[in-house]
Amino acid sequence: MTHQRTRLLLVLLQLIVVAVSQSASAAEKLVGIHSARVLSQSMPWIAQEAGLFKKHDIELPLVFIASSPAVTAAMLGGDAEVGLTGGEGMIRAYIQGATEFVFIGAVKNVLTHSILAKAPIRKPEDLKGKRIGINRIGSNPHYFAVQALKRAGLDGSRDVTMIQSGGAPETLAALVSGAIDAAALTAPMDAQALAHGYDYILYGPDMRIPYAATVFVTRRSVIAKRAPVISRFMRAMAEAAKILHTDREFTYKVLGKQLRLTDRKILDASYNLEIKALEPKLSIRTEAFQDILDEVAKVDGRAKQVKAEDLIDRRFLDDLDKSGFMNKLWEGKS
8 A cells, every 4th residue: 555655746746847847938928019020020920930939938929909909908908918019109199198008029120111102192292181091090101201301391180181091901902993092002912903003102211211110019917027038039039030131031931921912023022122122130210219118299398208118128239249149140131
């Protein structure tokens, strides 16, 4: 009886050890949100396809919510811990008191949207009185349209009608169907519009409008509780960025799977245009945030009390550099 009890205890102990071991090695869940199905937000897709989340012991359910304002509301409600989105919605929320938001990395610090249309619209002044498709008020396409029109001498609130379409694919569909006269689009949707016979009326990449266009954001309370997993997430994103910038074929494979886009000419046109504006090492540019603060300050004086650096936490980027991780990742690459 004693021998049987000893064997039973040993078996139970082995089961406990296995259970503890499995629990310790289980991937940590981190819920993410992204706001646009575009090239600049493809890094979580790339990381998933390349097995980088598994490599860094992360399980990342990725939820798509169209536009920065909607992502802002979801993250404020605690529905996700990290976001990849345009920065304006959360910067506005921060100014209004939601100082939990903090930006930890960037993919794109300038806007690369363009406004496209077809005849009889041929030049910016032809847009007067026309319907321009954007995702949502407060989204990246909306901000770009307002700023680009201003540079062309037009007022986005008076001279045109902004039509909220919901997302980039929906904006393209509305344009092709004739529901709108012009559209603010970025890669790869702009290349698809060109294939349908539309032309650039205002070409954004040449404007280089500073803007937190695609940024990683979290909450300060998440960092306080889960800094190690956020650090591993950023390492996975750094590796995904390396793939995005150096392995065009793998990137095309991912885009084809996620966007059902396999036309090589459209993929090449989109990639060649967009990749020049993306940050290979996830660097945050202060001016991308300051320009938004300056714009918001025109209607909300509280923005004048906020500095761009108040919005940024560089600890994870600094760790990537100081640990040698980034140098090793990019070793031998220009």
